[in-house]
Amino acid sequence: MNALRNVLVAGCLIFSLVPALAASVNGAISFQGDTVHLELSGQQNWDYDVKRSESKGKTVVEMTVPALDDSTVQALNNFKSEMVTQVSVDRKGPDGKYLVYFTLSGASIDTFDYLTDQPSRLIVDFYVNPSAKADKKSVAKKEPTTKADSAKSSKALAKNKTDKTRTPATADALAIADQGAAVALNDSAAQRGIFDGGDPNYERFTIKPYDIKEESVIRAKDNYYIPFPMLETPVSYWEKLKNTPTIYEISPKPTDENKQARLLLTLFEKQRYAVYLKTVQWFKEKYPTSQYNEVIDFMTADVHLALSQGAEHAKSYEDAIQKYKEAIAKYPQSPLAERTSLKIGYLALERGDNLAALRLFNEHIANKNFGGKESLSKDLARMGSGLAYMRLNRWEDAVAQYEDIEKNSIHRDLKVEAAYRRGDVWIKAKNYAKATSEYQNALKKYPEGQTFFPNAYYNQAESLFGMQKYPQSLDLYREFVKKFPSSEHAPFAMTRMGELLEILGADKSRVMGAYLETYFRYGENPSAVISRLRLLSTRMKGMKPKETDNAVKEIMSLAKKVDLPNIEQFATVMVADGYTQRGEFDKSISLLSKYYKEHPTSVDIPLMTQRIVTNINNKLEDQVNDGNFIGALKTHNQYSDSWLKNSKRLDTKFNVGRAFEMAGVPIESEKYYKDVLNRVYAIRGTPEAKEISVKERVPTEDELNLRLAAVSTNEQKYNQAYEYLKNVKTPEKLSELEQIERVNIAVRLLERRGDNESAIRYLGELLRTWKGQPELVAEPYLKLAELQIKQGKKDEALQALGMIDKLSKDSDHVSPVVHAKALESMGDIYLAKNSKDQAIDAYQTLLEKYEQTRPLSSIRYKLGQIYFKRGDMQLAAETWNEFKGEKSGFWKNLAQEQLKNSEWRDGYKKYIKRIPAMSEKESK
Structure with missing residues (x-):
């Protein structure tokens, strides 16, 4: 229940996605x-x-x-x-x-x-706690060391493989002369940049300051960038210590004890560990106080450690550590004790047992047998303590250890290493500013370390990325890849460079090129998988359905090969983004919602919520643009009480308003438009307004005022509509359709006021200055003609109507309704002016083009009547015989009556002429 309550308080989950939980701890x-x-x-x-x-x-x-x-x-x-x-x-x-x-x-x-x-x-x-005062109940027991053991310990011999004449291995490993930072690494591959004859300086991953697009940077805030692991370089001396194993030696003597001891040494060297452990048990029983026990005890601990590498001997590690501790306690003056004490601390550190490592390092530092404060091994123990503190999230303690080494150590290479590690602490703490500062200081103070500490470049670049200093981050990642192409983190760096290019607004081909190169260079390396996921997600847009299904399967399969935090969530987002680019918004919404429900406590709530709402809005917008206002209103109703309840997206509200307007519900659409307009006014000129304009398709103030003018006109709120229309400050920035709509609304309002002269002037100004698509002005020309007809300006009206006819002939995009009305009006004006030939041409054109699709029986009757009154009965009859449609009956009957009357008159013409009254009437 706690997890669910936290989600609800955040305001991102509107309806219950998971059942109520009991105590979850x-x-x-x-x-x-x-x-x-x-x-x-x-x-x-x-x-x-x-x-x-x-x-x-x-x-x-x-x-x-x-x-x-x-x-x-x-x-x-x-x-x-x-x-x-x-x-x-x-x-x-x-x-x-x-x-x-x-x-x-x-x-x-x-x-x-x-x-x-x-x-x-x-x-x-x-x-x-070894430093605490133990009481009688303390469980810590120190095994006593006998004088005999101490005396015999000096007889134990050990040496290093590299030089048979040298003293024991412990001394070899720890008494290394100050060789500078070059001791840290000896891998020439890590010291050279990758050779690329075509672009040795990786210029393909650069972007000029003037090419950076602010909109892309803002848009990137909603993208998902998975956190890559920090680069933690191994402690150089410890790596050397690990790779320099102890070599034990027992000088031959003519005694059975010596022979048996040398047998144990042979079994150890030939890695016959099972036989060794049985034999050593027998040897201890037979020679409990043997002079070789010191060598055998340390050697036995090594055997248990070697066995611990196998899964079937997991307990051997604990046995090894216990044996090492016992040997150190039993032979504190042994040359092997100091090395082994340090060794078990680092072994604990490698296994992730940071608290145990910390205790072991502290015990090592406190041990007076291992030299003074300036002892190399104690500096190495402090180095290990710093790592342990860092992994335990005790940042200040970790930094204190490194500062102590840098300040007090007499070994310059350790001073250098300590300086370069301080940045690691702060990047682990996600204090990116401090991390960047520490790395920069280390590079400046100890430039000799830059070749051996790739963390100073990679981690600093990741810090700058976290601080959103993208150009600087890109430069450092590029430098890292040049210097350390063999690093395991190089694929991460190249992937991040592709992401940075996209953030900064580079061309899409360059971004995809970076991802492709990463995958090409490093193949199936898990560190390169993120690039592959991004490639597949981007390519989903142009894939066929079957290819899309295969891409989705590959994305989810690849994600399982990578051990990164939230990789499953990242893969889900990549698939969802691919669906979004394909316009398959329902699939994207379903996938994201499902993941949200299944991971309520670990999901990135803002990330998922923002993407779900974006997909809902995209679906709404597509439906409105397609004229499917019913579908849009259903979509809004489906999510209004869940994902959209707390959504502040302005474009979503605007699209809902459009849907209501198209549905003929001006009151509801006005409410949504006003809400959006007030919000736009409130954030005008703020950074928030800039960010919203990039992330959302937010209407301008002029667009909103135009929409409010339209719905107010439909509500017959003419004064209010007029005020909204006056608030449109830059009509030339409206779309062409919106400009025409604005003129039509203005003319309608002026006509309503009886100001036809102003309406004509308004339309005339638009038509004189219009630079857009000619077919869009057909309707304004028609309205202009109607107003001119009302004013009795028939010749001017004919000019406007003629323009419509010309536009129709020049373009197929003029509305048939507008063209048909124009032809009818032209015919009527010519008929009123007794220009019957022009009237006939207009009516015939109208009938030829639109009689099959429009009810024009009255126009056919009117055309036949012109012929009839001219006395051309044959043409009249032919015209009236072509009536079409079921609703033409009235006009057909009227025409037939006229024709019958005409036939009667022709038959009795000679009689009519004899009747003066009839003859006079006929002549008229």
Whole structure:
């Protein structure tokens, strides 16, 4: 329920997408090595508290956490260990939270709590703090070291493979002379730029400042850019230490003990580990105080560590660490102790056990047997501590370790490395400004390190990307790829360069070229998959349906090969964007909504909501543009109480207003238009207005005033319509159709006022200055003619009507309705002027072009009557015999009566002439 409530408060989920949930926090508690580990999950944002107190001689840790599920409560109540002797849960904590009480075995038990991001977890560890004063109940026991062991330890020998005459390996690894930063890497591939004869400086990935498009940068804010992992370079000395294994040596002696010890050494060197472990057990039983025990103990720990590499020997790692610790404690003066102490710290670090690593490094630094403060191994331990603190999200502590090394170390290469690592801490903390500053300072202060620390370029570029400093980020990514083409992060860098080119407004072909090159160079490398996903998404627009289905399957399949946070969400968005580009808005909406419902606690709510609303708006706009206002209103009704409820998109409201206007509901459309216009006025001149104009197809103030004038006219609110029309300040910027509509509304309003002269002048001005499509002015010409007819200006009206006829002959796009009315009006005017031949031409043209599609029986009757009155009975009869349509009956009967009367008169003409009255009437 908490997760659902958080979504509702955010205002992005309008209807219930998931069933009500019970207490969602669950967890587990266990004893791991020398740590009691509590891990809780089920919350995105954690609200908790940890307090330590002393009660009745006992140390108790009180923890306040969100409500736990029943299985977790039961597991906690049943847990006991040497460190945490009792756990109890109180369900009646403040604000519905639970109180968990941990009773500790003594004051030496310390706690460490921290959070992880991916996935979101709350973790609390209980461990023995070696610096705390141990009491009688302390579980920490130090194994005693006998004098005999100490004495014999000096007889143990070890050496390095590289030089058989040198002292033991521990000393070899740690007593390295100051060689500068060049010690860090010895990979020539990492030091050279990739050779590209056609473009060695990667100019294809640059963009000039004057080519950057502000609109593209604004539009990019709604794009989805998956976070790439930071580049963390390995500790150079530790890598050298790992790759320089210890070589053990036992000098031959003529004793059975010596022979058996050398047998163990042979089994170790030939990696016969199973036989070795059985033999060493026998050897220890037979020679419990052997002089070779020091070598054998360290060697046995190495065996367990080697076995731990196999899945079937997972427990061997813990055995190895325990053996190493025992050997260090037993032989503190051994030349192997210092190396091994450092080694187990870094091993813990590599396994992700950061808290254990931190403790081991602190113990190493505190050990007086490993030299003074300036000891190389202690500097390396501080380096490791810095990494552990960073991974535990303790940023200040991590930076303090690196600052200490840079300030106090006598080894310049470590000083350089520490300076370059400080930026890593702040990028991990997502403090991009500090990260950029630290990297820049390191490059300036220690330029010799730039060849060996690619993190200074890659992570700095990613920081600048996070700060939206896109041109600078692009330059640094380009520099990184030039310097470190073999890096595992090079595919990420090239992918990001393609994204940056798109953000900055580069041509689409250059963007696609960057993605193609990434995929071409690095193929199926998981780091190059993001480029492939973007390519497939963009290409979906031009694919056939079957190809689209295959592309969708490939996108989702490739996403499973990549271990990146939110990769499934990214792949879903890429598919949805592909559907959107194809105009398949319903598929996009369905896919995004489904993912939202299935991942309510981890989904990027703004990202998904914005895309769903955009697709709904696109669908609405298409339906309105196609004249499907009923479908548009249905779409709006479908989502009005869900995704659109809190939407502030102005273009969505405008499209709904258009749909209502087309449906003949001016009152509703006026409400939507006014809402949009008021909002446009409110944000005028603000950065928000600029951003909205880029992301949405928002109508201008003139467009909105025109629409309001149109609906007000339809509501017969003529004064209000006139005011809206006056607010159209730049009519020349309206579309051609809108300009014609504006004129028609203005003429209608002027005509309503009786100001025909102004209406004629209005139309005349438009027609004289019109530069657009000629066919669009046909209707204004018709209206002009109607007004001129009312004023008795028949010759001027004939000129306007003649223009319509000419436009129709020159173009097929003049409305048939307008042309038909123009021809009819021309015929009527000519007939009234007794210009019968011109009237006949106009009527005949009208009948020839439109009689099949329009009811023109009255025009046919009128044409026949002209012939009839001329006395051309044959043409009259032929004209009247061509009546068409069921509704022509009245005019057909009227024509037949005329013809019958004409026949009677012809038959009795001689008699009529004898009757003076009739003869006179006939002559008239």
